[in-house]
Amino acid sequence: MSNAISSKSLHPWWKGAVIYQIYPRSYQDTNGDGVGDLNGITQRLDHIASLGVDGIWISPFFTSPMKDFGYDVADYCGVDPVFGTLEDFDRLLERAHALGLKVIIDQVYAHSSDAHAWFAESRQDRTNARADWYVWKDPKPDGTPPNNWQAVFGGPCWTWDARRQQYFMHNFLPSQPQLNLHNLEVQQALIDVMRFWLDRGVDGFRLDALNFSLFDPEFRNNPAKSPAPRNVSRPFDLQEHVHNQSHPDLPVFLRRLRALMDEYGDIFSVAEVPGPQPLMEMRAYTEGEAHLNSAYSFDFLYAKRLSAEAVAASQSNWLGAPGEGWPSWAFSNHDAPRCVSRWFDGVDETVRAKLTNALLFCLRGNPILYQGEELGLPQAEIAYKDLQDPEAIANWPRTLGRDGARTPMPWSEAGPHCGFTEARPWLPIGQGHAALAVDIQKDEPHSALAFTRHLAAVRAGSEALRYGDIAFQEVSGDLLVFHRVYENETVKCVFNLGSAEVTTSIAGVSPEQILVSVGFDETADKGVPAYSCRIARL
The missing domain is CATH 2.60.40.1180 (Golgi alpha-mannosidase II)
Structure with missing residues (x-):
């Protein structure tokens, strides 16, 4: 038996795997409504398989009012009609597996949509069966919110609800009420959600905004940052977030999730842990064999410059000490500006794409390649009239927003919308993206696309790059x-x-x-x- 075969058998499939992130709204539209869908992903799986990646991560496609484009879930076990049906997902899963691709899906356990049936029941009164499934607090005697916590997208973490004569908590939009994971019934409901998708055959989960899932039950005020930052776009940036998130009991819940996943074999789990100093949490959430497999680093996602020192410092936090989790890395995603527009200003776009993808694939851990990075797509400029991102709209023009990284995938140079849709797309095609379309690059031996395929093949054939x-x-x-x-x-x-x-x-x-x-x-x-x-x- 060769070393390659014997070594691979020693590791779970996900260790060192290259994961391709799909933002489904912007991948491929098949029903003519201008929004990508699950059937569109299935249609394009051959392209993904040709890249040589190991699996796909699909951003939320669950039932949602789409106020935060799927990260506000109204039914954790349903597919939103804009994306298709559960049967469409099953077909996608079957086709992906036939091509040798694993399928990872997003799970949002910190909050739901206010359109979720759980919240509709919870807000009816203070005595119903789900009264404590969300975070409710009485106002202060003067009517003001219970404490000073601020929401990520602006304004207080609290919204008044006249039905219960109480405030409910939300770390993001008011339409994203905070689930009360201190309640074991809520934990069990989310465990049941995870089991639902495991029974359908998914291979892993990305856990969104995981460190926002548990909060200080004493509701103590957050301290102010000192010195106070200047020219902030939101009050959230004026506080140290020590009480509204990152409660030390969260790893206990993660152990329950891991125990479930272990029943199904090598299921991959990766945590998103946003924040300015997430390292301690990332370590706690991935420690040993009883927590999650990996944590998703933000070290590069918003970096304005790529430096050798920054790369070495970030990698040095994950050198494989006993009990340490396995890292995952991304240079771009659906929330962060595309890296080729942040780094190497003035350099040829193809060279930028080759350098950034080469470095990503050489790091110790799991490279997560965001759709379009295989083409070297730059960040798009979105006019105010075309904005969809609620944060960008609320803070215009001070916040760059996320829409510029979410524009539709360009499949063909010809046609009004680069082969993404026959209708008006939900976001416009990015500037210059038509010239970088898949059909332009697929047969060009020196293209970013050809280079990325070569990189994946090199990594797949090297145990040192995959596991070393x-x-x-x-x-x-x-x-x-x-x-x-x-x-x-x-x-x-x-x-x-x-x-x-x-x-x-x-x-x-x-x-x-x-x-x-x-x-x-x-x-x-x-x-x-x-x-x-x-x-x-x-």
């Missing part, structure tokens, strides 16, 4: 040199993230050792060109 340790050889200015090592295989990764050539003492390699090269003289042993990378098996 990481050791930094040189981190100086824009030069980043590290080794990925697994058993008898060592892969050297050299990146120059800056605009000037770097002279270094790194040893040269022979052409047959080179796996990936961008902008590099393959025989060079001293100079590392600007904006270049070389990945070689030693």
Whole structure:
């Protein structure tokens, strides 16, 4: 038996897997309403499989009034009609599995929609069966909210409800009331939701805004940031969020979720943990074998500049100490501006895409590739009249908003909407995206798409890149040199993230050792060109 086969059998499928994120509203429309749907994803699974990725993560497609575009769930076990039906999802799942793709879905356990039947019952009075399924508090004697907590999207965390003569809590929009996970009945209801999707055959879960799921039951005020930041776009940024989120009992709930997932085999679980300093929470949520598998790092998602020091510092937090969880990494997603527009300003778009994707695929952990990154799509500029994102609309023009990363996928250069839809799309096609469409790049050997496919094949064929340790050889200015090592295989990764050539003492390699090269003289042993990378098996 070869080392590759024996080593792979030692690891669960998800360890080191490349995951492709799909934002379903913007992937492919098949029914002519201008919004992507599940059948559209199924139609395009061959494209995804051709990338060589291991699985897909689908952002929410559940029943929802779409005030936060699916992250406000009205029925955790239903498919919203805009996306199709449960039968459509089953067909998607079957086709994905036939192509060797695992399927991961989003779960939003911190809050539901105010259109959920649970909330409709909870708000009726203070004595109904679900009265304590959400977070209700009496006003202060002067009628003001119970404490000073602020919501992410602006304004207080509290909205008055005349039915109960109480305030209800919401960390995001008022239409996203906070679930009370201190109530074990609520925990069990969410566990039942997870079992529903496991029984249908899903392979994993991304847990959205996980650290917002539990709060301080004493409802103490959050302290102010000191010194106070200036020019904030929302009051939320003026507080230290020590009480409205991140309660230390959350890992207890995660152990219940993990116990359920373990009944179904190698189910992948990854936590989204937003915030300025999430590392301690990420470690707690993924510690040992009884919690989640992985945590989704924000280290790069909003970074305005990519530096060698930042990469080394971030990776150094996840070196594989005993009991440590397995990291996951993304450079772009549906909430964050596309990385090729944030990094390497003035550099050719194809070179940007190749460099960013190469680095993502070389990191220790799971690369999460956002739809369109395989094409090198830049961030779109969305006019105010076309905005859909409630945060962007509320804070215009101070907040960039999320719509620019959510524009439709360009499948073909020809046609009014790049093959995404025959109708008016829910967001306009991004500027310049038609020239980067799949049909333009698919047969071009030097395209970003061809390069990404090559990267995935290289990673799949390298145990060092998929499972190996990481050791930094040189981190100086824009030069980043590290080794990925697994058993008898060592892969050297050299990146120059800056605009000037770097002279270094790194040893040269022979052409047959080179796996990936961008902008590099393959025989060079001293100079590392600007904006270049070389990945070689030693």
